[in-house]
Amino acid sequence: MKNIYDMSLVDLENYFLEKNDKKFRATQIFDWLYIKKVNSFNDMTNLKKEVIASLEEDFTINNLEITKTENDKDVSKFLFKLSDNEKVEAVLMNHDYGNSLCISTQVGCNMGCKFCESGRLKKIRNLTTGEMVEQILLVENLKKIRISHVVVMGIGEPFDNYDNLVKFIEIINHPKALALGSRHITVSTCGIIPKIEEFSKLPYQVNLAISLHAATDEKRLTIMPINKVYPLKDLIKVLKKYIQLTNRRVTFEYILLSGINDTKEDAINLANLVRNMNCYINLIPYNETSNISYKRSSKESIDKFYDILKKERINVTIRREFGSKISAACGQLRSKKED
Ligand code: SAH
16 A cells, blocks of 8 residues: 555546546645645545545555654654654754754665764665655644744655655645745755756755765765765765756755864865855754764864854854754664663
């Protein structure tokens, strides 16, 4: 059986046409799923009994369950149980501009970044499109809110699950579904070059963020194995092409790890690497975890690093901290539960 949330509007139209039914049923279903947000076919009260019966035969609808929630002032974290009992998580952040949800794309992750909790568990499987969509709907239903922004920065490497990711974007962006503006969607990758190339050709104006974390190959290799396959020179080259093609600004994420990548020299290398690119750098204070020995840079080191970049006329911000109290960095809730 297929998950109903895997279906785009066109998929559903084709489904009904094959059943010798009317195309417009697809819009009716989308209305129930994404506007009225019911979670049972039986609640779709304007459908004939036979239609409901065939939907029930062909599709699943309630595939995820929230099994744990942690709340702090402006942030909540959710643990989801999938239908095969695997677990993933999402983080909700209340900003003054809206509610932003950080969603997961895989169970585990194969990228092996040394500082990241998610990668301690190797990839078990990709999430389906529907499982990504449902993370949003379940949080909206539980919290009685509308999610206005989605960041694809939870567990997993989105570009290692590319086709399901693109379909997810298509569905949440669709005006008859969640109508999330593509400028309100951000995808973060550790730098899978062929997928960045494909992504730049998509018809959506989705934001792209790159987990950089070091400005030389030598240093990046020590914390991010993916750099072996896709070194910095090639990464920067493809990003320049992306910027040229899309006319969009790229975000670089840079976690500051004490004694690893937070010196004056690191800051200068970083400035030189991205100079003249249409980009900005998001400095991220590291969320320490009990399983990994990296330490967060001191407040002074972070400020100094920031000042150097500013002086070099690089666009830079320090990420506002959410959820360090409630283990809100990628993979932390999941692994806490397992320990
Ligand atoms: N695989 C994708 C998306 C998931 S990681 C990627 O690499 O971009 C999302 C971001 O959180 C990445 O920039 C990652 O490096 C960062 N991150 C991972 N663990 C963290 C921690 N403990 N503290 C702060 N940021 C962390």
